[in-house]
Amino acid sequence: MKDYFFSVFKTNPLEMKGLNGIRGIAFFMVIYTHMFRPYKYFGFHEPNVWIENFLNNGSLCMDAFFVLSGYLIGGQLLKEKIKTNSINYGNFITKRVLRIFPPYYIFLTFQFIIIYNLSKFATDELVKTESLQLLKRVVWDYAYMSDYFAGIMIHGWSLSVEEKFYILLPILLFLILKLKQKNQILFSLSILVILPTIFRLIQFLQISPENLSFWTYSVTFYYPFHSRMDGLFLGVLVAAIQIYYPEKIDKFLKDRNSIYFVLLSLVTLLSIMFFTSEDRPDLFTCVFRFLFASLAWSIILIKTLDEKSWTAKVLSVPIFSPVAKLSYCAYIIHLLCLGFLSKKFIGYHKIHYYEIIIWTIPIGVIILGYAYLYYLMTEKPFLALRNRLLNKK
Known part of the structure; x- marks a missing residue:
C-alpha cells in the first residue's frame, strides 16, 4: 500500500x-505558455x-515530448527485435493501452458529461447552443483524431499525434527491419524524419501570404500528425544510432567539443523562442521550426547519456523524477486547473509579463499536486494491472 502512494517519488x-529533466522543463514550458495565451486578450503593461x-x-516543449517519445518507444522496440528477433505486438499494445487510455478517456468522459448537462439544463440559450455544437465534435477526441478535426479537448491534438505514432511505428519497423544493412535502416528512418518538412513546404507554397494566420498555421502545420512526426521519428533515429553504432555516440560524448553542440542547441531554441512568432507565421515558422527544434532537443538528449557531463547532472536533479512521472496526467488536466488557478492568483485583467514568469512554478507545482491525485485514481491502478498481465506472460 505504501508503494502505491509513494512509488512516484522514488x-x-x-x-x-x-x-526526466527534459520532460520536467518541457512541462513547465507548457504551463507558462498556456497561462500566457489567455492574457493576450486582456493586454499587458509595456x-x-x-x-x-x-x-x-x-x-x-511539444518537440521535446515528441523526441523523448520516439527515443524511448523506438529504443524499446529495436532492442526487443535485436534480442528476440521479433516484436511482441500484444505486449506493446497492452503497455500503451493500459497506461494511456484510462487517464485520457476518464477525463474526456468527465468533460463530455459536463458539456452534455450544460446542453440540457443551462438557462442561457447561447451556452446551450455552444454546448450542443461541442457535443458534435467529441467523437474526434474519442477517436484520437483531434489533430485533424477540432474536438472538445483543446490540447488533445498532441495525444492524437502520439497515438498515431504508437500504431504506425511497429508496422514501419516491421518493414524497415527487413533491410539487412544497418545504414539502410538508418537511411529509411532519416527519410521519415525529413518527410514532414517536405509536406510542410508543399503546403506552405499553396497558401497565399494574406491567408497565413495563426489559425491557418495551427490547423495546417502545427496540429496534424503528418506535419509533426519528424520529432517522433528523430527520436527513433537517435535510438537506432545508439543501438547500431554505439561507438559513434561514445565518440561524440567523449569529445570535449560536444558541449558546443549543446550550447548551439540552446541558442537555437532560444533564438526560435525570441525571434519567431506563431501569431505572424512565416516560411521558417511553418516549414523549418519543428525540425530545427527537434534536432536541438535531440542533441541535448544525447548529451544526457554521459552521466558525468554537466548537461546530465543539471537535468538529473532528483526533483525532476516525480515531475516526469506525473507529467502525463498533469498535461491532461492542466488547462482545467489553469482556468481557476490563474484567476485566483493573478486575476483576469491587464497584467505585467513578470506575473506569468513568477507564477509559473508555483501554479505548476499545484497542478502537479492535482495530477498526483488524478494519477492515483486513473493511471496507477492500470499500471499495476499492466504489470500483473505482463508478468503472467
Whole structure:
C-alpha cells in the first residue's frame, strides 16, 4: 500500500535521469505558455514583442515530448527485435493501452458529461447552443483524431499525434527491419524524419501570404500528425544510432567539443523562442521550426547519456523524477486547473509579463499536486494491472 502512494517519488535505478529533466522543463514550458495565451486578450503593461514571442513559443516543449517519445518507444522496440528477433505486438499494445487510455478517456468522459448537462439544463440559450455544437465534435477526441478535426479537448491534438505514432511505428519497423544493412535502416528512418518538412513546404507554397494566420498555421502545420512526426521519428533515429553504432555516440560524448553542440542547441531554441512568432507565421515558422527544434532537443538528449557531463547532472536533479512521472496526467488536466488557478492568483485583467514568469512554478507545482491525485485514481491502478498481465506472460 505504501508503494502505491509513494512509488512516484522514488527514483527507479533503470530511469534515464537526464530525460526526466527534459520532460520536467518541457512541462513547465507548457504551463507558462498556456497561462500566457489567455492574457493576450486582456493586454499587458509595456508590451514587448520579444517577451511575448518567448512566452508564446514555450510550445517548443511539444518537440521535446515528441523526441523523448520516439527515443524511448523506438529504443524499446529495436532492442526487443535485436534480442528476440521479433516484436511482441500484444505486449506493446497492452503497455500503451493500459497506461494511456484510462487517464485520457476518464477525463474526456468527465468533460463530455459536463458539456452534455450544460446542453440540457443551462438557462442561457447561447451556452446551450455552444454546448450542443461541442457535443458534435467529441467523437474526434474519442477517436484520437483531434489533430485533424477540432474536438472538445483543446490540447488533445498532441495525444492524437502520439497515438498515431504508437500504431504506425511497429508496422514501419516491421518493414524497415527487413533491410539487412544497418545504414539502410538508418537511411529509411532519416527519410521519415525529413518527410514532414517536405509536406510542410508543399503546403506552405499553396497558401497565399494574406491567408497565413495563426489559425491557418495551427490547423495546417502545427496540429496534424503528418506535419509533426519528424520529432517522433528523430527520436527513433537517435535510438537506432545508439543501438547500431554505439561507438559513434561514445565518440561524440567523449569529445570535449560536444558541449558546443549543446550550447548551439540552446541558442537555437532560444533564438526560435525570441525571434519567431506563431501569431505572424512565416516560411521558417511553418516549414523549418519543428525540425530545427527537434534536432536541438535531440542533441541535448544525447548529451544526457554521459552521466558525468554537466548537461546530465543539471537535468538529473532528483526533483525532476516525480515531475516526469506525473507529467502525463498533469498535461491532461492542466488547462482545467489553469482556468481557476490563474484567476485566483493573478486575476483576469491587464497584467505585467513578470506575473506569468513568477507564477509559473508555483501554479505548476499545484497542478502537479492535482495530477498526483488524478494519477492515483486513473493511471496507477492500470499500471499495476499492466504489470500483473505482463508478468503472467
